Amino acid sequence: MTSVTSLPASEQEGARTSPEDPEKLEDPEKATLSTDPSETSLPNNKRVEQPTKINWLLTCVGLYLGALLYGLDTTVAATVQASVYEELGNLQKLPWVGIGFPLGSVAVILLIGKLYDTFEIKWLIIGSVTLFEAGSALCGAAPTSNALIVGRVIAGMGGAGMYIGALNYISIFTTSMQRPIYNALIGLCWGTGAILGPVVGGAFSDSSAKWRWAFYINLPLAAVVSPLYFLNFPRYNPQPEHTALEKFKQIDWLGAFLNASTFVLFILILSFQGPIWRWAAPGSIVLWVLFGLSLISYGLQQTFSILTSPERRLFPIDFLARRTLLLMFFATSSAAAATSVTLYYVPLFFQFTKGDNALEACVRLLPFIVPFVFFVMFSGGLLPVVERYAPWYFPAGVLMIVGGALMYKVSPNTYTAAIYGFEILIAIGTGLVFQTGYAVVAAKVPAHRVAASIGFINIAQIGSICITLAIAGSIFGNLGFVKLEHVLTGYGFTDSELRSALAGSFSPVFQHGDARARKLAIEAVVSTMGTSFALVFVAGAVTLVSAFCMRWEKLGLQTTAGG
Incomplete structure (x- = not known):
């Protein structure tokens, strides 16, 4: 079983800086840990089992x-x-x-x-x-x-x-x-x-x-x-x-939303470019703009603590x-x-x-x-x-x-x-x-x-x-x-078949292509890896x-x- 206690202040004090010492709190090189085995990271006056x-x-x-x-x-x-x-x-x-x-x-x-x-x-x-x-x-x-x-x-x-x-x-x-x-x-x-x-x-x-x-x-x-x-x-x-x-x-919560949107938009861009949209396609440009706005907004919101405080951002x-x-x-x-x-x-x-x-x-x-x-x-x-x-x-x-x-x-x-x-x-x-x-x-x-x-x-x-x-x-x-498109020119494979070659051996490139086509495809895939x-x-x-x-x-x- 566990018992509910409040740790005594003496067990929580050590060389680690105290929240009550603002000068040390701002000094990055003074904030180090004690070697006292009783020291823990539990703040004072908190309930803990x-x-x-x-x-x-x-x-x-x-x-x-x-x-x-x-x-x-x-x-x-x-x-x-x-x-x-x-x-x-x-x-x-x-x-x-x-x-x-x-x-x-x-x-x-x-x-x-x-x-x-x-x-x-x-x-x-x-x-x-x-x-x-x-x-x-x-x-x-x-x-x-x-x-x-x-x-x-x-x-x-x-x-x-x-x-x-x-x-x-x-x-x-x-x-x-x-x-x-x-x-x-x-x-x-x-x-x-x-x-x-x-x-x-x-x-x-x-x-x-x-x-x-x-x-x-x-x-x-x-x-x-x-x-x-x-x-x-x-x-x-x-x-x-x-x-x-x-x-x-x-x-x-605003910071949480902007943080999530920034990561999601960036991953969407990397995932969609090429297989779905070309780099200069309108959809790609829109995503880049949205990502830029989200990133800038997130940076400004966190820097100036908009709708939050420096302690809670x-x-x-x-x-x-x-x-x-x-x-x-x-x-x-x-x-x-x-x-x-x-x-x-x-x-x-x-x-x-x-x-x-x-x-x-x-x-x-x-x-x-x-x-x-x-x-x-x-x-x-x-x-x-x-x-x-x-x-x-x-x-x-x-x-x-x-x-x-x-x-x-x-x-x-x-x-x-x-x-x-x-x-x-x-x-x-x-x-x-x-x-x-x-x-x-x-x-x-x-x-x-x-x-x-x-x-x-x-x-x-x-x-x-x-x-x-x-x-x-x-x-x-x-x-x-x-690379596949370059080495397999003239073999008659469609774009979707060439892309499927990057997903595994079940692709038509490997299932139905001749020996030389398979060799060229493997070399291209390995080079890309x-x-x-x-x-x-x-x-x-x-x-x-x-x-x-x-x-x-x-x-x-x-x-x-x-x-």
């Missing part, structure tokens, strides 16, 4: 499983798209099966972060799980591609709530010394899920259960652990002095003036971008070049899976020991640059062992820094800004995945079509530049036993 060790252990089981499911659904579409197209059609909407989930997440991440900073967190995370399951059920039962996309967006919104909820639970119920390990475990579970996503999708797509069970599988898994959420999760109310209506009025815009926080944002975005490109396009490479089915192609990700998982834990475990964060980012940037450059040059004749080696380089680079930013930013802000810092890095991580997949998909769809890996190279360069700009400082973290 202190969990027993067994309850906290069971809570962590629920949190980590939620992170795993969130990661799994982020990438599960990578190997079900071909099966979805065969059953539901609408090739031009196919990228949305993959993009819809991270788009739903990034559209509401900052809003959800504010909700966790305002309302009772236990009921928020239960609501998030419910939303995630509802979206998954809709995906599994989807009669049309539109229904599937809507389900993916809903599941993405719920998944974001699960993921942010897990990070908030950790920031509230662990000490500064424990937090890097717990954050690393969240990253490990998310990363494991993200890596298993294509495997699960491929396994179901190639089985008698078919692709729908790649989404239905979330339902029994969540049902098994749902009692943990209701019975074991401790409660924490960040604002017990306010009513629900007062809290509702605090939320920056959605985006922590003051973080952009903080050198360390901004560099963590860039570096985390880069690691997420490199990870997402690798997870999506390595299986696709083997499907085209080796004729692998979805499951076989995903097994080829093992050289990425193992080192990625190991180095996420390795960096998280050693961060409190080394105490300096900058050293992780130098090798990470170099390895991403090298791995991305090598993948950029792949061809259908590249040795399989060489591809495995390139995967390992990218995995080590991304694993070293994939989750590190959460611990660093939490150590650089005062206690009452920890939730905002989590949302800030969430935007970097999940937002980067969404935008990167959209950019890579646009490159793959548009450049791939141009290589271009997508230029994003990994760029991500590595951004990480390396960020590393050179980071301060060589200690965070003052030490390792303690979890619990």
Whole structure:
């Protein structure tokens, strides 16, 4: 059982800056964490249930499983798209099966972060799980591609709530010394899920259960652990002095709308350009104008706190003036971008070049899976020991640059062992820094800004995945079509048949074309995939530049036993 207590002020004070000290609050380099094991991020005079060790252990089981499911659904579409197209059609909407989930997440991440900073967190995370399951059920039962996309967006919104909820639970119920390990475990579970996503999708797509069970599988898994959420999760109310209506009025709803519209319009542009509208078409121009207006409006609204206040605005815009926080944002975005490109396009490479089915192609990700998982834990475990964060980012940037450059040059004749080696380089680079930013930013802000810092890095991580997949998909769809059109001139294939060649081997280009046409098509598709890996190279360069700009400082973290 858990008991309701108010933590004494003596247990909440340390080197972390106090909200009552305005001078220190504005000094970004004085906001660091104490090494006192009793220090937590709980503000004074807040009601909190202190969990027993067994309850906290069971809570962590629920949190980590939620992170795993969130990661799994982020990438599960990578190997079900071909099966979805065969059953539901609408090739031009196919990228949305993959993009819809991270788009739903990034559209509401900052809003959800504010909700966790305002309302009772236990009921928020239960609501998030419910939303995630509802979206998954809709995906599994989807009669049309539109229904599937809507389900993916809903599941993405719920998944974001699960993921942010897990990070908030950790920031509230662990000490500064424990937090890097717990954050690393969240990253490990998310990363494991993200890596298993294509495997699960491929396994179901190639089985008698078919692709729908790649989404239905979330339902029994969540049902098994749902009692943990209701019975074991401790409660924490960040604002017990306010009513629900007062809290509702605090939320920056205009900022939430503009944030969502900006991301959605940008992804629409990248998805529609080429397959549906030409770049100079009226529809494209209208979307670009709407996106520009939304982005400018969002920037102005947040800068001048229109219909909100500086304390309640959605985006922590003051973080952009903080050198360390901004560099963590860039570096985390880069690691997420490199990870997402690798997870999506390595299986696709083997499907085209080796004729692998979805499951076989995903097994080829093992050289990425193992080192990625190991180095996420390795960096998280050693961060409190080394105490300096900058050293992780130098090798990470170099390895991403090298791995991305090598993948950029792949061809259908590249040795399989060489591809495995390139995967390992990218995995080590991304694993070293994939989750590190959460611990660093939490150590650089005062206690009452920890939730905002989590949302800030969430935007970097999940937002980067969404935008990167959209950019890579646009490159793959548009450049791939141009290359196929060039090499297959005279073979009589229609535009729709050429575009279908980018979706898989069921295309008429591969089913009915002669041997030379198939060879030319594969070379064109693989060349286009290589271009997508230029994003990994760029991500590595951004990480390396960020590393050179980071301060060589200690965070003052030490390792303690979890619990």
